[in-house]
Amino acid sequence: MVNSAVASTISAALVGAALATAPPAVAATTLTVAADGSAQYRTVQAAVNAAPANSSTRTLITIKAGTYREVVRVPADKTAITLQGLGSTPAQTVIVFNNSASTHGTFNSASVFVDGRDFAATNLTISNDYAEKPGSEGNQAVALHLNADRAVFRNVRLLGDQDTFLVNENTRAYMADSYVEGTVDFIFGGGTMVFERTTVHEKRTTGGPITAASTPAARKYGLLFYRCTVTGATTDTTQLGRPWRPAGQVLFRESTLTATIRTSQPWIDMSENSWKKARFAEYRDTGPGAGTNANRPQLPDSQAADHTPQKYLAGSDGWNPR
Template sequence: MEGKRLVTETRSKARHRRRRKALTAGLPLALTAAGTMAYGSVLGAFGEEDVSGTDIASSYGDYARGNVFSGASGRPESGGTAFAPKAYYPYTLDQAADAPGLLKSAAGHGSSIGTTAATRAAAVTTLTVAKDGSGQFTSVQKAVDAVPANNPSRVVVSVKPGTYRELVKVPSNKPHVTIQGSGASRKDTVIVYNNASGTPKPGGGTYGTGGSATVAVEADDFQARNLTISNDFDEAAHQSLDGHQAVALRTAADKVVLDGVIVTGDQDTLLLDTASKDRLGRVHVSNSYVIGNVDFIFGRATAVIDRSVITLKKRWNGTSAGYITAPSTAAGRKGILIANSTVNGDVSDRSFYLGRPWHAGGDASLDPQTTVRDTTLSAAVKTTPWTDMSGFSWKDDRFAEYRNKGPGAGGASGDRPHLTDAQAADQEIADWLAGWTPGA
């Protein structure tokens, strides 16, 4: 269009050279100074409905073609040809899947001013995983193994669509790792295994609950995006096994981001832990699905589940009965906060508790905490939503609601405590994150 031609004509070749990465990606970053852009309305790459009943868009947002430029300055000529970058330097088009990273790397201000897109991109290393051999690695674990010990900057393990039946561990000496599916949907890339607590280990003994995890994260500043992490242990086929807890994802680290993911299993799906009892372990889950039936969000981490869907699942024998959270919070720390989310599932009405206190190992010094606020609760939630565990009363710990809605919500009572407005002001997401900005 004419406005776009005018913008390019008023640019110098040097400025185009600095911004060619953004231009060739089809992004409007290099053109923002010329005027205001209006985006067309299309469904974004991560905006599809993943789990029945709820549509969650990833925090990447939507991307649209057909930009419209207005208020462009410059000489209003009607003749001549538009600036052609290829006449001055070679370039190749970037892949559409790289658009989110390019957009983020080229935006902002401060230290990025005066640097090229190539310089900014150099700070991020990308390792590609593909089952068909078209990437650098054929398994996720092999890519993680290639990350240097004490890695100082972000390494993105980009995993092409496919089902990867393997165990993945990110050890504590490999921080700043992102495992990210490169498909159009979080369902396209799946990491799955089927160990349970009672599964025999090759060298003797059993895995135990924590050891059953399909993906185990022990490194700080870890991120998982746009993929599914699953434990598909078959309880019905292994009734003789002692220990059916089967973890899909275990985190024992600080500053963990889970964005646009599905974490699915049955009992003990998502273990949010810390490296030790005296260590802080903050986790931020957003735009995601967590699926399970018994204590399937548990551990001692300081964890936020925000703008997500918690899906309740029937037991192996078709019955509906379960518990969503089982916090084992250390005294003086924050526990599990569920905010701005939805609790639903194809289960019987009044069959699930919101949570119960897990005093791991009978440790009476723990002070478990779950707060559920500003969340839509289905009729599956019990009218008395908290219960005791292993001889410890929930009333001696910290369990509360605030401003929930839906058929599973209920008024305040002795069996259903609600926060006051003043109490709720001290139980915001920012209080849990304690100065940390996820993804920054």
Template sequence: MRRRTFLGVSTGAITAASLIGGRPVSATARRPRVVVGRDFATVQEAVDAGGAVIGVLPGTYRGKVVIPSDRPGVSIVGLGRRPEDVVIADDRANGTPNPAGGTWGTTGSASVTVDGAGFRAHNLTFANLFDEAAHPEITNRQAVAVLTRADRVSFTRVRFLGNQDTLYANSSAATTVARAYFRDCYVEGDVDFIFGRATAVFDRCRVHSLNRGSSPNGYVTAPSTDTSNAHGFLFARCAFTSDAPAGTVFLGRPWHPSQDPNAIGQTIIRESRIDAHIGSTAWSDFGTWSWREARFAEYRNVGPGAAPSPDRPKLTPADAALQTVPAFLRGTDNWAPDRSL
């Protein structure tokens, strides 16, 4: 089996000694080695110290991580054999008390916040470990594992774990385009667990809906794409899986933050496998906002949850030719992270 590389390092045999500035170590290398679990105790310490390519030794690292906007080009690479070997996590929810007063809110709950453009992560896990059952007193349970607001961010072989609002793919402002690319990733959650207004492409990912023991059992996406942005969420060649009963999960619902009428969310799912947890009516209203007014569509999906239905809008072949991975990502700068793998 062919080994993939990331920043010039074989993912089949990444070690702390093999990583320096994103390239294999050489006698003349000048860029410093930055390795969490050896040089630093936490990921945030490595970020604050100015690490550009941060290796992380196997283990679980607790604590909030922020990649600020004045730190473009940061990369975090898990040095284990599998994404499960390195876990970066926190456990705040929207309603968790904030020592500074009030509560953290959804944005503040994020275990990892990415504001630095060009951020990359590979071969690790990001999690929000907030325990809903242990905190019945907290009713606002949105608990974000990763919040992205920067442009040109990419994740490969990364797991995102949480319950409600696991992955917040957003932008710095409603009309600002921020592109994010997810390749060979795993995203897990239950309610609106992929949400926001970013232009986000999920390429060959597994999207797993948890069984929360209710009906509806949850919603996969909650896009809030601004009407000025032609590209919201695209899932291409993905697998939508769940242990939830058949027909109890929706593919998405339209999120209008602060009742913004210009948030005409887009989710497109194409050439993917959808299991039976998705019913014949795949999309749901969000309060008074009708899903029929959003930009929801499918194309050539398969599986028991992809059965044809009048309530399942489909792209025409002509439309599908325009709704592709390159169309979502390229922009005016011809960004092509999908070609570099």
């Protein structure tokens, strides 16, 4: 028999675990999706279409475990929407399609497009399973095109090859306890985003750059990887990033870098854009892929307080989704 003190501790732990994956606010409307016809809608897009427009209260869309092969668009007027997978893991609820840049252009190749502000996703996978040609680049196929302010992702997986995740310039977003994989520039764009306790995986055996930031020069914050883990298929092959635009801003802070990182040269040039002129840095990273040399700029201690998740996300409204 469990005594009352232990029971109280267990209860608190369970409540904490539930809150970690819960939608960010109480839903005023709940819509249900199941491909087998056992819910209100058979497709995720049908549920998004049915959500109230320009809502200031949250719409929760629950998605029964299964594979949903469709392109999903959350337009700008569909605000405060949460997509929540109902499987026991995010791998059990998958939104997937296979468009590519070769037929749609990079920006239009995504499986999921999000423009509506205050979007959230939890406990699901978003994937583009277009097959990259082995050993080549130029096969962009986006899984998630995010162009929304104040988006939150918890316990999600983003899967693809080149250009998996586009963080576009209207984006301010937070991702925690999640997983992102790809091959080349698979986290890219000009938006502001914090990744926390998230695994970032380079899956190509020849390695490649993780990020391709195009942060506008006038914008202070771009991509922050905070207490994340970087893994890869092979050793000494993966770069932290390259600048898609000259002033790209990326910081890997207090993260675990495994032996997949090319320690001698973790940042590289992109076209005419020099990594040395971009705003790239590391801060107190650990692991066999961490280190310091002339090619690995470190954030000074004096600037650390100005490069926290809260600073990146606050904006003018003080937003703090953590």
